[in-house]
Amino acid sequence: MLGLAPLRSAPLPIRASATACGRNTSQQLANGCQLSLLAPEAAEGDTALPENMHKWRMVIAYDGTKFKGWQYQPSIPTIQYFLEDALICITKLDRKKLCLVGAGRTDTGVHAWGQVAHFTTPFSYSCLSSIHSAMNGLLPPEIRVREISAARPEFHARSSTKSKVYRYKIYNEAIMDPFHNHYAYHSAYKLNPHAMQEAANYFVGIHDFTSFANAAHNDGERRPTKKITRFDVTEMGAVLQLEVEGTGFLYRQVRNMVALLLQVGKEALPPDIVPAIIAARDRKELAKVALSAPPHGLYLMSVNYDEEILKPPEGSPPISFGRTHHLRFSWFRTVNRGLSWPASFC
Structure with a gap:
């Protein structure tokens, strides 16, 4: 018979409530993206997108070792709990408006490379790189948002799955x-x-x-x-x-x-x-x-969908795959400072 191997890991500390977040995140977003605020409306249910609400798709990777699965549970370290905590802090919206839905409810200890989820906001973004960076800055290192894009109103992370x-x-x-x-x-x-x-x-x-x-x-x-x-x-x-x-x-x-x-x-x-x-x-x-x-x-x-439903709405901001940082070396600045290359470099 197959024996069970218990998980041997310390519990992950619960993050502070999103309502206690400071102003740093909103300032970071303001520096990189302009928010186009629209009249907010409550999101009702999983499938229907109310008028003037915008839908966003995320691709998420996580090491599930220290988490109690995907499904949201109050004050328990789940993947959905931490994603919502970060989104609430960034958007200042409550869970009902965000309406975060995952493609699959992975169990305790299960990992993911291509989990997909969607959430809604009563405003749009002109770019997504800043909210992407802010999300990964707030999340535990075991959870990373790999991609954020605008989603069509009919897209649903779970029910649209192919x-x-x-x-x-x-x-x-x-x-x-x-x-x-x-x-x-x-x-x-x-x-x-x-x-x-x-x-x-x-x-x-x-x-x-x-x-x-x-x-x-x-x-x-x-x-x-x-x-x-x-x-x-x-x-x-x-x-x-x-x-x-x-x-x-x-x-x-x-x-x-x-x-x-x-x-x-x-x-x-x-x-x-x-x-x-x-x-x-x-x-x-x-x-x-x-x-x-x-x-x-x-x-x-991975979670796969028909290509048609993955096409972003017209006029949407570009997909964010995260920011790549480069170290730019200025030869002019080096010469002006009187520095020279070692002989071994010549």
Whole structure:
């Protein structure tokens, strides 16, 4: 049976409330961007964008080790909590107006390179680089906004999703590399990647994945039928990388699929166990042979959308990918100061 690897990390301190933020951020924004203020209106719900509200898309990367997942919880260190804290401080808007929505609710300890979220404001920006810098200046170093752009009114980070790509890393050596400790699952058993790939191929297609879904408190009416377009097992030295792309995933579905592939990799189960467990449509059948894989090996790599819906509205500010700093050396200034190059430079 697959053993669980508990996270061994100190809790992340909670930041001060956004209402306690000083004036530095607003001054920083004013220096780089001019705000075009429009009449504010309350944002109602996730999908409809009220008149005179502007929508913005962010691509976010984070090390999930010290966080309690994505989902906002008051006074608990979650990714959404810190993003909202920074946005409230910068925009002076409350949570209701910002209406921050993420593409996926990653669990405690799960990482991301390409998480996507959107938020709304009752004003526009003429440029985005200053708010981008201010965001990353306020966020913990484990969270970084990689990109900010204007979004179309119909864009929705979650419901507009075309597909998602998840990656799971396994360190497959007798001794665990300490530098992979929080970022890969350690399997001291020598795994058979060819058997794992054969088993992974059975996941590809349209299936009812009830057997691979844990019950969630906020599930509501689940739609267990999902489409997996690819599931690749790649050997990269000591690291075994599992990457899956699909139209959507149920709660803990990826970690449960990985758990079964680990058992196949250990050659404790044959590859054709996969279609049998899929057909059972019963989570208890999977529980008989595998536990859920630990969260720290899992990454949300990208959230994909149709190109049309990603096109920014007409007249929008350029996309911000962050500021690149350059050190400019002035030869004229050096000569005037009477400095000369060392002989070794000539």
